[in-house]
Amino acid sequence: MPLGPLAKWLLLAPAVALLLVLFLTPVGWFISASLMELGSWQDIWDEVAAVMGTGVIVRSIINTNGISLAVTLLTLVIGYPVAYAMTRARGLTFTLILVCVVLPYFTSTIVRTYAWMVILGRNGIINQLLLGMGLVDEPLQLMYNRLGVLIGMTYVLLPYMVLTLFATMKSVDGRLLQAAAGMGARPMTIFTRVFFPLTFHGVMAGSLIVYILAMGFFITPALMGGPGDLMMAMLIEREVELSHNWPVAAIMTIILLVITLSLYAVYTRFSDSSEERLA
């Protein structure tokens, strides 16, 4: 049933209202109120330049993007085979994989992060196992460094990647793969020439979701990272809670928002052209 323009807007209205009240208003108010403290446009601009020139902030921007990129690639490499296995699995196997993927979703990030700390800590399960087997002489540093951050964040963000990829893979027409086999293609060729290209927009969508979510991560890097793993969200929190420097926090929020929105813009342009081709 085609909807008139009015009906479409009516259906959208609750979501728009919710976003307006719970997201746009507070963020807008926070940013404008914070920046107003600074006074004139010139003062605001000077402060932006100063923030952008601060070593610790620049490093945290680089860190944040570096960690997000690494986590995105890790979830992709781990998630792609899992999602593929889900499309092949039937019955109990499928349910089992799905539960394993989705169940962590229902647990809070903080609980999951602490669970990882139990596993990865100096006296954690892994280290005791390795020591017990005599594979290492002293405990490995698996946490409070970049490795810990990547393990924790990859784990938390994996379901987003798997479920996005699964949805895309499920929509791939199996008859195309059969056709490719009938035309003499080997399994590996079918994957590289047909299956992967047909799931590529899912790879892009999943990567974008994971990257954007990773950009705003706070709890996991704070608990599992070391001093060198300062991410932007952690710095914003520090500016607000410790330094009470709201203008700097606001400017960093804007920077984070701009990076996220530009990524999204690039993605929509990309997916528009590819979806048009596949339609």
Add this chain to the structure above:
Amino acid sequence: MSGIRLENVFKAYGDATVVRDLSLTIPQGEFFTLLGPSGSGKTTTLSIIAGFTMADRGRVFINGRDATRAEPRERGLGMVFQNYAIFPHLNVFENVAFPLTVKKVPKLEIAKRVADALEMVKLTGFERRYARQLSGGQQQRVALARAIVAHPPIVLMDEPLGALDKNLRYHMQMEIKEISTRLGMTVVYVTHDQEEALTMSDRIAIMNGGVIAQMGPPREVYERPQSAFVAKFLGEANLIRVERQSGCLVGPGSLPVRAGEDNGSLQKGQLFLRPEKVTLCDPGTGEAGCTLRGKVHQVAFLGNVIRFEVELEDGTIILSDVANAAGIKNFPVGAAVDVTWLPEHARLLED
């Protein structure tokens, strides 16, 4: 030996037997059609030849080699799929080139062979287009070009024209037939459209319930069906209940009837007559032994043909198709008529 041979091929899904001990031989260069209603096992049979489905029992020989357990890619067959299966992320050139690129044919050779194939299906100039930019007929041609580009000796086609409108269908039938003859290909063609099967095939196998009900050249299966199923499936058929009384066949109205090739073994059965073999004449003028009496029930004007429905005394409806030629006699609705035919055009079929 080239061509295809199936020996006692059997396939069941759970309790449902789809193909029942099917054996057939398709010589090189033949246009062979598997015709049947949906669920008759024709698509499964094709799938077993292609290697997408493994038979539970029986053997498949392709070009003389036992291919029963061979992977689809090892069978070297060309294939046109029902939904065309055109890769949406590749353009026309890349789609047609696919069977060659996976075999690592040199680039120059690919370009030449794709150009040849596209020329053959009259799609030169469409190389850079994507499937969504093509009409149904053009997509069909891409699928056809892709099936023949690697010059496979055998091409399988699964209802390739099912999605096209009537005019385009006829046009494509002619083109497929022309190309297959020109390239000397063996074609195994699956369809549920009897007209298509009759137009294109060298030989037709009519399938029903997982077995071949009858197999032969189009004219033979059309004119000499061996069962009521085949008679009705291949176009319009009159089936008139008859029984043998003291050695003679008797039809409705206790009138004697004769059938060609009647060896007297059946005590009762159905007399088969194609509507175009049935003519109408004034009451009492029909020749005894191939005449029944009735009255005109309905007259339908079909353009090149006028179809009379004649109701016999016992209520049986007989169709008579009369060519709309100059000077044909018209019988109005309600008129008493004799329905008549040549004895060799009538066949006695088992119930």
